[in-house]
Amino acid sequence: MLKDEVNKALKIVQDGGIILYPTDTIWGIGCDATNTEAVKKIYALKQREESKSMIILVDVDNKLQSYINEVPDIAYDLIEFAENPLTLVMPGAKNISPALIAEDGSVGIRVSSHPFCQQLIQRMRKPLVSTSANISGQPSPEYFSKISQDIIDGVDYVVDLDQHITQIKKPSTIMRLAPNGAFEFIRR
Secondary structure, eight states: OOOHHHHHHHHHHHHHHHHEEEEESEEEEEBEEEEEEEHHHHHHHOOTTTSOOOOEEESSGGGHHHBBOOHHHHHHHHHHSSOOEEEEEOBBBBBOOGGGTTTSSSSSEOOOHHHHHHHHHHTSSSSSEEESSOOOOOOOOGGGGGOOOHHHHSSSEESSTHHHHHOOOOOOOOEEEOSSSOOEEEOO
């Protein structure tokens, strides 16, 4: 089941499509983080300003340096010891679509612990865009049945996993992390 869903989602993202999928936090809308056209489809679907950047997911922490110029050593400790899913916003973003990079050159990046995300990212060999499955300005859906029909109809594929789970999940904690290791919370 998991393998089948990973295979179906992989084909969609490789073809430049966007998917609706479960994560270790709330449901996300995603695509290949190196494909600018696909990224723009997500901005259009969410009716989101392109100046509001979206985060990317990787499957393991040793991939951080593939997408961030200088990863401070403390980043690995923060990820390892975080009690909740943690998104780190770091400067020096590279090797991803320019549409995902904030004006200051930063990007938010999270190591996902969800088996679907890990396997899909591993197979893609690229990071996966992750943004909440809602129209910009509306509340983030706590679980699948709260996702609006506009979002479901607007993606190219809805991953058929975890749709029955109604445990309320929260978005990740977000921290801004400077190359010198200084950090601040953006969202706890």
